[in-house]
Amino acid sequence: MTITNKLNLPAGLVKAVSTERHNAAMCLSATTLLQGVKQIILTDRYWEQLEDDAADRIWAIWGSAVHSLLENEGEHDFTEQEMSYKVGDITVTGRIDNFNMKSNIISDYKTASVNKIRFNDFSEWYTQGMIYAWLLSKNKFPVNKCRFIALLKDHSKTDAMRDHRYPQNPVYVYEFPVTAGNLFKTGNFIRSKVSEYQKYFLMADDEIPPCSPNERWERPSKYAVMKEGRKNAVKLFDDKKSAEERTAELGKGHFIEQRSGGSVKCQNYCLCCNFCNYYVKMLRGKTISNRLRHEDKT
Ligand code: SF4
Numbered sequence: 001m002t003i004t005n006k007l008n009l010p011a012g013l014v015k016a017v018s019t020e021r022h023n024a025a026m027c028l029s030a031t032t033l034l035q036g037v038k039q040i041i042l043t044d045r046y047w048e049q050l051e052d053d054a055a056d057r058i059w060a061i062w063g064s065a066v067h068s069l070l071e072n073e074g075e076h077d078f079t080e081q082e083m084s085y086k087v088g089d090i091t092v093t094g095r096i097d098n099f100n101m102k103s104n105i106i107s108d109y110k111t112a113s114v115n116k117i118r119f120n121d122f123s124e125w126y127t128q129g130m131i132y133a134w135l136l137s138k139n140k141f142p143v144n145k146c147r148f149i150a151l152l153k154d155h156s157k158t159d160a161m162r163d164h165r166y167p168q169n170p171v172y173v174y175e176f177p178v179t180a181g182n183l184f185k186t187g188n189f190i191r192s193k194v195s196e197y198q199k200y201f202l203m204a205d206d207e208i209p210p211c212s213p214n215e216r217w218e219r220p221s222k223y224a225v226m227k228e229g230r231k232n233a234v235k236l237f238d239d240k241k242s243a244e245e246r247t248a249e250l251g252k253g254h255f256i257e258q259r260s261g262g263s264v265k266c267q268n269y270c271l272c273c274n275f276c277n278y279y280v281k282m283l284r285g286k287t288i289s290n291r292l293r294h295e296d297k298t
Pocket of ligand 1: 210266270276
């Protein structure tokens with residue numbers, strides 16, 4: 001992968017955010033298993049042709065910061081330890097930030113936006129933590145709990161004072177217990193993802209099905225009932241009909257604003273998107289509908 005430097009940032013910074021190929025041959029890491037199979041295969045296939053800019057990767061510097069932070073963890077801990085376990089021909093791996101062998105607690109450090117906390121958007125962290133717990137338990141380390149310690153990059157003290165539902169501190173801890181039942185379900189998830197990966201591994205790019213709506217971070221379109229002179233929506237609806245009914249009830253000065261959804265990851269966070277027929281088709285569809293909208297206006 002080529003890391004460009006459009007802002008002419010210092011070489012040390014560019015080096016800190018540069019990256020190597022994430023998985024060795026026949027290995028899939030815990031964070032890779034969170035991705036759709038199409039993204040996993042295309043990223044690997046086109047690795048040498050992928051490009052990213054250092055400025056867009058700036059939060060990767062957090063990884064180096066965590067590394068030094070972990071050097072000071074306690075005597076019962078192991079830090080940044082790679083665990084692995086074979087599932088068929090594939091080795092599933094996970095580099096665990098910290099595991100305390102006395103309390104049997106996994107700790108993982110993250111950066112996140114305030115919205116992640118506000119929208120309770122923890123499903124990927126949950127799966128990642130459970131894969132770590134599964135790997136540890138397969139290597140004879142029982143796990144009681146997973147903790148994700150998140151540094152909130154965009155936290156505002158002023159907003160915290162104004163709104164009690166806003167995260168009150170710039171650090172947030174998301175944690176959950178690890179149970180035998182959840183470990184069992186995680187084992188099933190891992191096995192099914194590995195077998196899906198093997199099924200599509202040799203297929204042509206366009207024959208691999210797109211990542212699932214969840215894996216694409218798909219957001220549905222919303223219909224906002226708005227009031228003239230007010231910035232925020234009066235109410236958000238999932239369907240147009242309910243929004244129209246509410247607008248009619250509220251009467252004069254109210255109108256509907258459509259907030260388009262879409263696959264957030266494809267549009268903003270998938271480095272292999274230019275090699276993905278699903279994304280290219282989606283982009284083409286958007287260009288055509290924008291053109292039609294433009295022609296309607298003229
Ligand atoms: S562009 Fe979207 S569908 Fe295609 S590989 Fe990336 S995440 Fe998956």
